[in-house]
Amino acid sequence: MAEETLGGKIEDSEEETCCYGDQTDAKPDRKARFLLFGSKKNKDEKLREQDSEQRYRIISPACQYKMNHQRVGKCIIINNKNFHQETGMNVRNGTDRDAGELFKCFKNLGFDVVIYNDQTCENMQGILKNVSEEDHTDSSCFACILLSHGEEGMIYGTDKAMPIKDITSLFRGDMCKSLVGKPKLFFIQACRGSEFDDGIQTDSGTPHDTVETDASPRHKIPVEADFLFAYSTVPGYYSWRNPGRGSWFVQALCNVLDESGKQLEILQILTRVNYMVATNFESWSEDPCFSEKKQIPCVVSMLTKELYFN
Numbered sequence: 021m022a023e024e025t026l027g028g029k030i031e032d033s034e035e036e037t038c039c040y041g042d043q044t045d046a047k048p049d050r051k052a053r054f055l056l057f058g059s060k061k062n063k064d065e066k067l068r069e070q071d072s073e074q075r076y077r078i079i080s081p082a083c084q085y086k087m088n089h090q091r092v093g094k095c096i097i098i099n100n101k102n103f104h105q106e107t108g109m110n111v112r113n114g115t116d117r118d119a120g121e122l123f124k125c126f127k128n129l130g131f132d133v134v135i136y137n138d139q140t141c142e143n144m145q146g147i148l149k150n151v152s153e154e155d156h157t158d159s160s161c162f163a164c165i166l167l168s169h170g171e172e173g174m175i176y177g178t179d180k181a182m183p184i185k186d187i188t189s190l191f192r193g194d195m196c197k198s199l200v201g202k203p204k205l206f207f208i209q210a211c212r213g214s215e216f217d218d219g220i221q222t223d224s225g226t227p228h229d230t231v232e233t234d235a236s237p238r239h240k241i242p243v244e245a246d247f248l249f250a251y252s253t254v255p256g257y258y259s260w261r262n263p264g265r266g267s268w269f270v271q272a273l274c275n276v277l278d279e280s281g282k283q284l285e286i287l288q289i290l291t292r293v294n295y296m297v298a299t300n301f302e303s304w305s306e307d308p309c310f311s312e313k314k315q316i317p318c319v320v321s322m323l324t325k326e327l328y329f330n
Contacts, residue, residue, distance in 0.1 A: 037184035042303045044258040045169045045267075047108050085203055085325045086160065092130035092329070093159035093202075096151060097122055098144055100168035104179050109169045113263035118167055118209065118270040125277040129329045130322050131163060145186060152190040156198040158297030161327070162191065164207040167270075170210025172255055184208065193243035201241065203327050205286075206249045209267050213256035219302070219314035241324070248327075249320040250290055260303060260315050269317050272296035286327040290319045 076291035099119040103109035119135050126133050143279055148164065156162060164187070169176040175184050184206075193200045253259040261267035272293045281289065294317050303313040 028086075040243050041269075042111070042260045042262050043113070044211055045112065045209065045252075045261055046171070046257075046258055047169070047212055048110050066187055067264070083325055085322055085323075085327050087242045087330070089095075089160040089326065090158035091132065091160070093132070093156065093161045093163065093164040094151060095126040095131035095165065096148065096150040096167045097126075097135045098133055098139055098147070099132065100139060100176060100178055102138050102178060103169065103176065105137070107169075107176065107178075107180060109176060112167070112261065114266045115209075115259050117264075117266040118261075121266065121274040122165055122270060125262055125274045125281065126163060126165075129277065138178050140179045141265065143180040144175075144177050144233065145182070145190075148187050148190055152196045152199075154198075156202070157200075159202070161203040161205065162199055163207070167207075167209045167267075170208070170212060170259075172212045175208065175210055188247065188249075191247075193241065193245065195243075199246075202246060203246050203286075203323055203325075205274065206247070208249065209252045209259065209261075209269055211257070211259045212251065212253055215257045216310075217257055217314045217316065219312065228306075245322055245324055247311045247322045248286065249316040251320070252283060252297075254318040257315070258313075260301065260313070268297050268301045269293070272300070272317075282328075284328075286323070286329075287319065287321065290317070294319070 046260045097116055097119055101115045103111070119137075123133050123135060136143075139147065151162075166175050166184075166187075168182075169181075171181060173183055173185070174181040174294070175187070176182075188204075188206055189195065191199060191204045250273075252267060259267065259269065265271060273290075275296065276284075276289050276292045284292070298314065298316050301315060303310060305311045
C-alpha cells in the first residue's frame with residue numbers, strides 16, 4: 021500500500037525490497053558500487069540494556085521541559101529523493117524507507133507529522149517559514165527532519181544547495197515567539213563533506229563492548245537557546261545510506277525510538293544511536309578505497325533542560 025503524504029506518496033518499490041549496497045549522500049565522484057556489510061548484534065547487548073534499566077537516574081521536574089501542553093507539536097519531514105540534472109546529484113534510493121519509518125516513530129511519540137517530498141530550496145524555506153509563523157502556544161516542542169544530499173553547512177533542495185542555517189534560523193527565539201523556551205529539534209541525514217572514516221582497531225575489547233520561567237517577561241534567554249541538531253555524521257565526512265534498508269543513521273534512530281523513545285531522555289537516546297551506528301555498520305566494496313568505512317553521528321545541543329517524550 022502506498023502511504024499518502026502532503027508532498028506526494030511514499031511508494032512501495034523495488035528499492036524497498038532490494039539491498040544492493042551502501043551509498044553516500046553527496047555528489048558522486050566514483051562509479052564504485054557499495055555493498056552492505058551486515059549489521060552485527062552483540063549477544064550481550066540485551067543483558068547490558070536490562071542491567072542499565074535497573075540503574076537510577078536523578079530526575080528533577082524543575083530541570084525538564086514541560087511536555088504537558090495540548091499537543092506534543094509538529095514534525096516536518098522533508099524527503100528529497102530526485103534532483104535536477106544540473107545539480108549532478110544521484111537519486112537517493114532508500115530515502116522513502118527512511119521517511120516512512122520516521123513518520124511512524126514520531127507519530128508514536130505524539131507528533132503531528134507531515135512529509136513533503138522532493139522540494140526545491142525555495143519550497144523548503146517557504147514550508148518552514150509558514151510553520152515558524154504558526155501559533156505553537158499549545159505545543160510542547162517542534163521537530164524537523166531533513167533527508168537529502170548535503171555538504172558542510174549546506175542541504176540540497178531538488179534544484180541546488182542552501183545553508184542549513186537559512187532554515188533553522190526561522191525558529192530562533194526572536195523569529196518564532198510561540199516556541200520560546202521550548203525544544204526545537206532538527207535531525208539531518210546528509211553528507212557534510214567528502215572524507216571517509218576508516219575506523220581504528222582497539223585493543224580494549226571487542227568492537228561491541230560496550231520553577232518555570234519559559235515565557236516570563238522578566239527573564240531573557242538567548243535567541244539560539246533550546247535547539248538540538250542531530251546530524252547523521254560529523255563535519256567533513258560522508259554519510260552512508262543503503263538503497264534497500266535506508267540510511268544507517270535513520271535505521272539506528274528509529275530502532276532506539278521504537279524501543280526506548282518514551283523512557284529515555286533525548287541525549288540518552290542519541291548517545292545510543294551513536295553507539296549503534298558506530299558499531300553495527302561498516303561498508304564493503306571491491307574498491308579498497310570504499311571498503312570498511314565507518315560513520316559516527318554528531319549531536320549539537322543548545323537545550324537548557326532535559327527532554328522526555330513521556
